[in-house]
Amino acid sequence: MRRRFREEQPLTFDFAPMVDIVLLLLIFFFLTSNLNARQNALPLDLPRASQTVQQTPELPVVSLERSGKLYLNGKETTLTKLGAQLKPLLQVSGGTVGLRADEKGNYGGVVQVMDVIKKAGGERLALGTKTGSK
Secondary structure: OOOOOOOOOOOOOOOHHHHHHHHHHHHHHHHHHHHHHOOOOOOOOOOEEOOOOOOOOOOOEEEEOOOOOEEEOOEEEOHHHHHHHHHHHHHHHOOEEEEEEOOOOOHHHHHHHHHHHHHOOOOEEEEOOEEOOO
């Protein structure tokens, strides 16, 4: 009895779905890596703390440089404009504002910013720090 062998068809691999998946992964990583970039864009020397909590993306962040420049979510602003700009953001964040200030900055400037945040309706502050000790 003889066995009949079928002609085997050549095995092919379709690369199109794999390329689609790789491109989707790249887009995902580009988008997620950019979310954290807006908070760390300013070169602030933050004070250190032994424990920190991760920041939520919907939290408005006010940053104060050593020189006194003020930023809201990475965009430069002034102390007089800050209150009006914060009011709609505070409704989304539930009254919580992130405050990042340079460790060697002016303490009086930090107090002024805190006062504006309070007048705009801010109820809680999340202070930006670095993890670890010097």
